[in-house]
Amino acid sequence: MLVTGTLEDGAAYQVEVTGRADRPVTGSRRIRALVEQYRGQPVLLRPLGPRRPLDPAVPAAVLALLKQHTMVVDVT
Template sequence: MMITGRFEDGSVYQVQVTGDETRPVIGSARAAALVQLHLGESIPLSPTGPLRTVSGRDIQAVRAVLDRYTRVLPLA
């Protein structure tokens, strides 16, 4: 899954969410560090839940981290 987003400072990133435990995202070192920072935490998959523990293998949870801490841009 390819995701394009923007950090709070306006920097744009593009990553591929891999589903690999050791390297959950490829493409942006900053986005990869953000995901690594939140591994093992519980995060809601949507504004109303359900909660899921962030794992590199869980593509939905990795996407939820990016949604929560950055502005994910819609597909063109």
């Protein structure tokens, strides 16, 4: 899955969410650091829940994290 968006400071990013635990995203060091920072922390998988610990091997969880902490513009 390819995700395009912007960070809080306006910097644009484009990453591929791989679904691999050892390398959950490729394309942006800042986004990789964000995923590592929140590994194991609760994220909302949908706006009203459920809340689950972030597993980098689950693309839906990584996408939920990106939607919570960045402005996601496009998902393909």
